[in-house]
Amino acid sequence: MKKENEFKRGLKDAIPVCLGYLAVSFAFGIQASEAGLSVFQASLMSLTNVTSAGQFSSLDLIATNAAYAEMALLQLVVNIRYMLMSTALSQKLSSKESTLSRCLVAYGVTDEIFALSVMRKGRLKPAYSYGLIICSVFGWVSGTFLGAFAGEIMPHRLISALGLAIYGMFIAIIIPDARKNAALMMVVIGAMAMSTLFTYMPVLSTISSGFRIIIVTVVIAAAAAILAPKGKEEVVDA
Amino acid sequence: MHNIYIYILVMAVVTYLVRMLPLTLIRKNINSRFIKSFLFYVPYATLAAMTFPAILHASDDMRASVAGFAVALILAFRQKSLLTVAVAACAVVFAVEWFLI
Numbered sequence: 001m002k003k004e005n006e007f008k009r010g011l012k013d014a015i016p017v018c019l020g021y022l023a024v025s026f027a028f029g030i031q032a033s034e035a036g037l038s039v040f041q042a043s044l045m046s047l048t049n050v051t052s053a054g055q056f057s058s059l060d061l062i063a064t065n066a067a068y069a070e071m072a073l074l075q076l077v078v079n080i081r082y083m084l085m086s087t088a089l090s091q092k093l094s095s096k097e098s099t100l101s102r103c104l105v106a107y108g109v110t111d112e113i114f115a116l117s118v119m120r121k122g123r124l125k126p127a128y129s130y131g132l133i134i135c136s137v138f139g140w141v142s143g144t145f146l147g148a149f150a151g152e153i154m155p156h157r158l159i160s161a162l163g164l165a166i167y168g169m170f171i172a173i174i175i176p177d178a179r180k181n182a183a184l185m186m187v188v189i190g191a192m193a194m195s196t197l198f199t200y201m202p203v204l205s206t207i208s209s210g211f212r213i214i215i216v217t218v219v220i221a222a223a224a225a226i227l228a229p230k231g232k233e234e235v236v237d238a
Numbered sequence: 239m240h241n242i243y244i245y246i247l248v249m250a251v252v253t254y255l256v257r258m259l260p261l262t263l264i265r266k267n268i269n270s271r272f273i274k275s276f277l278f279y280v281p282y283a284t285l286a287a288m289t290f291p292a293i294l295h296a297s298d299d300m301r302a303s304v305a306g307f308a309v310a311l312i313l314a315f316r317q318k319s320l321l322t323v324a325v326a327a328c329a330v331v332f333a334v335e336w337f338l339i
Binding site for chain 2: 013015016041045048050051054058065066071072076079081083085086090106111118119160162164170171172174175177184188191192194199200212216220221222225228230
């Protein structure tokens with residue numbers, strides 16, 4: 001009974017992620033078919049990878065017939081932030097959870113699913129993760145399929161507006177907590193400012209977006225951990 | 239010409255290992271206060287860095303994006319749900335683009 005509730009709660013919480021993914025993966029599907037992938041190949045890539053930045057960046061390499069090793073390296077760099085997220089999640093799961101459930105939870109470590117998982121109070125139950133994953137991946141794969149299949153039909157205005165869904169969700173995740181905690185607010189503002197600097201400054205702007213996010217995350221989170229370390233009791237619940 | 243299925247396989251394996259290794263290898267509780275605090279701040283820093291300035295280029299028109307961003311901030315400050323904030327941001331962009339473009 002408890003398990004079912006966790007699973008259903010996960011499905012429900014992931015609805016905005018599913019919608020946001022639909023929009024983003026729709027765009028991916030269109031680009032993938034332009035790069036020469038079939039509808040099946042594009043959908044298969046979305047189902048097996050579930051990573052927006054990694055998949056978008058792979059299309060250039062496929063189109064230019066790059067070496068497999070180069071593809072592996074690119075994916076490692078673009079997706080290494082998931083390693084930080086998985087490390088954080090490893091602390092959120094009970095140490096008793098089996099290797100199998102850990103392997104299944106790992107499949108769905110994306111920015112958005114991670115955010116929902118880590119904001120859940122108390123221990124993370126794998127059933128909750130499965131709910132999040134099924135709902136989100138459904139959106140990710142069907143959006144890819146539709147984009148690759150019928151990209152030209154959908155009104156462009158709608159795609160443009162849907163582009164904000166994922167960011168609206170990010171804001172809804174971080175702002176309520178930041179409002180209550182001055183250190184968190186500084187982290188949010190600091191990370192946005194540093195990310196802006198890296199996006200527009202000459203030289204710094206040549207850094208890929210994947211690396212930019214890693215650098216900003218590590219610098220800002222480390223600075224916050226030094227300047228405003230969390231007390232014991234607060235961290236357990238975090 | 240390289241095989242697209244092998245590309246997909248290489249990508250999937252690398253991406254999965256990055257996600258799976260920490261979850262299966264780190265079983266114990268981390269006791270360092272610094273690392274715990276660091277991990278607590280990671281999601282906020284990552285999501286903030288991913289949101290801004292990328293949100294400005296998320297729609298066709300930057301004015302529409304700014305309006306969507308502002309509305310999302312206001313609603314999030316009032317602690318509205320994820321879905322409400324996300325849908326409102328999209329609706330504002332749709333409306334602003336409708337009038338401006």
